[in-house]
Amino acid sequence: MFRRREAVPFSFVAEAARAEEDAERFRSNVTPPPRERPTVSQLTGRTLIGLSIVAGLVGSLLFGVPALESGSSPETAQQSEAAERR
Numbered sequence: 001m002f003r004r005r006e007a008v009p010f011s012f013v014a015e016a017a018r019a020e021e022d023a024e025r026f027r028s029n030v031t032p033p034p035r036e037r038p039t040v041s042q043l044t045g046r047t048l049i050g051l052s053i054v055a056g057l058v059g060s061l062l063f064g065v066p067a068l069e070s071g072s073s074p075e076t077a078q079q080s081e082a083a084e085r086r
Helices: 011-025 040-068
Strands: none
C-alpha cells in the first residue's frame, strides 16, 4: 500500500515524481468539447495566404536564379548606354 520513497538529492525531482503520481490518480473521464470546424471564409483566407507565400517563393526563384548564374564572357557582357554614346 505504501511505497518506500528513496532519498532524492534534488527536491524538484521529488516534486516531479509526486506530481506525476497525482496526475495518474486524478485522471478525468470528461472528454473535451469537439473542435470547431473552420468556416468557408477562414479556409479561403488560409488558402490565399498559402498561395501568396508559394507564389513569392517561385517568383524569387525565377528572378534570383538568372542573377546567380555566373560565366558571362567578355563577348556577351552588356555595356551601358553611356559607354555606347561616346
